[in-house]
Amino acid sequence: MIKTNTIEDSVTQIKMSKSVRGVPLMWVSAYLVDDLLVDTGCDYTKKELEESMRPRKLNTIVNTHHHEDHISGNQLLQSTREVTILAHSLAVPLLKLRPRLYQYQELTWGYPDPSEAYPMANRIETENHEFRVVYVPGHSLDHIALVEPKEGWVFVGDLYITVKPVAARLDEDQWHIISSLKKIREFSPRILFTAVGDPVTDASNALDRSISVREELGRRILKLSEDGLSSAQIMNEVFGEEAMFERIGIRSSYKEFTQQQYSTENLVETFIHEQCYFSTSFPQMKVPSNLSGNEI
Numbered sequence: 688m689i690k691t692n693t694i695e696d697s698v699t700q701i702k703m704s705k706s707v708r709g710v711p712l713m714w715v716s717a718y719l720v721d722d723l724l725v726d727t728g729c730d731y732t733k734k735e736l737e738e739s740m741r742p743r744k745l746n747t748i749v750n751t752h753h754h755e756d757h758i759s760g761n762q763l764l765q766s767t768r769e770v771t772i773l774a775h776s777l778a779v780p781l782l783k784l785r786p787r788l789y790q791y792q793e794l795t796w797g798y799p800d801p802s803e804a805y806p807m808a809n810r811i812e813t814e815n816h817e818f819r820v821v822y823v824p825g826h827s828l829d830h831i832a833l834v835e836p837k838e839g840w841v842f843v844g845d846l847y848i849t850v851k852p853v854a855a856r857l858d859e860d861q862w863h864i865i866s867s868l869k870k871i872r873e874f875s876p877r878i879l880f881t882a883v884g885d886p887v888t889d890a891s892n893a894l895d896r897s898i899s900v901r902e903e904l905g906r907r908i909l910k911l912s913e914d915g916l917s918s919a920q921i922m923n924e925v926f927g928e929e930a931m932f933e934r935i936g937i938r939s940s941y942k943e944f945t946q947q948q949y950s951t952e953n954l955v956e957t958f959i960h961e962q963c964y965f966s967t968s969f970p971q972m973k974v975p976s977n978l979s980g981n982e983i
């Protein structure tokens with residue numbers, strides 16, 4: 688299913704989700720500004736996305752990162768429209784390949800068809816807006832954000848989901864996420880256009896709180912690690928239990944539902960160890976460990 692929503696008169700939020708018996712499983716958003724589409728959702732909604740784009744102008748797609756819930760409308764739009772797809776240079780080769788997905792990813796988002804993308808420059812213009820392309824690793828190594836400084840907009844992809852994280856994948860790096868949030872904060876944004884959930888309208892305040900909460904959490908976790916506690920023990924001490932969710936009648940820990948890919952214990956791990964030099968979807972890919980070399 689798909690829902691569209693206009694924000695600030697000129698940004699169209701396109702919310703997409705696979706539905707199970709009419710109930711949405713997990714919303715993910717793409718955004719359209721002028722003829723620029725940021726992300727393309729999952730495989731299960733690609734036809735609805737393509738239909739909803741038919742009456743609209745579309746020239747460029749930017750993928751914030753290579754995860755399957757952000758890129759899976761690429762191929763269909765590329766084969767039906769004159770459109771150029773742009774992404775970070777690390778994402779470009781991954782978009783051509785079939786990822787290895789966990790069962791829950793297959794169930795929720797499905798496999799993307801391969802698509803042809805090109806590396807981004809550090810700026811991109813549309814008819815009415817000029818965007819800065821900012822490299823924001825942490826959630827993934829190939830993550831970028833689009834900043835529209837005049838409007839105070841940031842299209843953040845999955846860099847920001849909530850003020851305080853409750854779970855993570857092992858291929859994330861929390862300290863890089865904090866640095867990336869600080870990079871975005873420097874623009875004093877008004878609105879974060881997030882891929883998950885609704886846009887955040889007190890953006891700078893939310894970023895300040897999130898940076899401070901994450902730094903405090905990280906310091907506490909590192910101290911407990913230095914004291915000799917294991918990640919599981921730290922998880923118990925700091926969070927009490929694995930984060931839970933309830934959806935379409937299922938109540939489970941994220942850890943159990945995601946075959947341990949996404950969990951609170953992994954969140955602890957990603958504060959302690961640098962993990963972000965591989966992707967669980969592409970374990971065969973070697974990516975450079977020198978982050979500064981990956982700036983746009």
Ligand SMILES: [Zn+2]
Nearest residue numbers: 752754826845
């Ligand atoms: Zn992601």
